[in-house]
Amino acid sequence: MISKEELQRRAKRRAARIRQRRKDPRFLRVLGRFVDDGLLFVNEEVEPFRGRLAIADVLWAGELEPRLLELLPALLVKRPGMFEMTSELPEDLERVVAELRRGRVPGTFREIPGSDVHRWLLRVGRPGKVPALLKSFRFTPEDLRLLEHLAEKLSLSQTDVIRRGLRALA
């Protein structure tokens, strides 16, 4: 094992590079938005930023502050309006967002454990709410008549009739 002094010497060099990168306007913009939105708390003065963020900037800034990466996927699902161009995501981020939309815990995302990413899904945006998923089924004419009848009788939407049925069978 290397000495404590050598560890410190190497770390000082790396820390100086990190400090320099943290002055980059991309980092300051991203941090400013996350802090202003109450998503992150920091021990330094940060200029608030209220504009939309470029995904590329958040990913870049996330190399300096990984908690940005921890929050990003859940924010893309629950608060996409925070970001520009949300339809063009890198493959790994797109995969993680797809898993979250399916209500699944994703794999590790850029060294962030999937469980850490997933836990924010219910806690950002509207708490406790996750986006619903579209599913298609083939119903017989009799099924459809029954569905329409129950919806009218119970004053529910047809979707809610099916939801109630699922819970009754669970």
Add this chain to the structure above:
Amino acid sequence: MLREIARLLDEWLIDREVEARVEGLPRPRACTIRVLGQAALLERGLPLQLAATRDVDVRADFEDSARQRFAALLAAKGRELDPLAHEAWMPRETRYEEIFRGKFVRLLLADVEAILISKARMAPGKNRQLLTEYLAIGPSDRFIELAQKYDVDLEQFT
């Protein structure tokens, strides 16, 4: 911030004690709140650039009403109790420093070295920059000893 919240919780429990006496109910139970993780580091005012998400990692022996009150006081500051704090691994050697003692509430902060070893061992990728900064300001002998004991490779942070 946490010290102030502990004080407010203590005042609230003192009020509950008065009510309990009047109504002949059991008095509230005292509680000890141990703060871990990033929240503890932020509370200590260290010369490191720190960022924390909303959740506050604590281990506490609250009664349910006190836990709810503590959570409400945190929420007023935009923070939340981390529901998984009890699962966080901390070294057996963790020391706690008392930063508030009231009639009902004790607030303790986990020591810096123990928190950083926990982060280095359990989530090195997420805490790489933090560990680098800490090593740059000069790690304590205790930190180095804990790293050796728990087999934490510190070179990965340089």
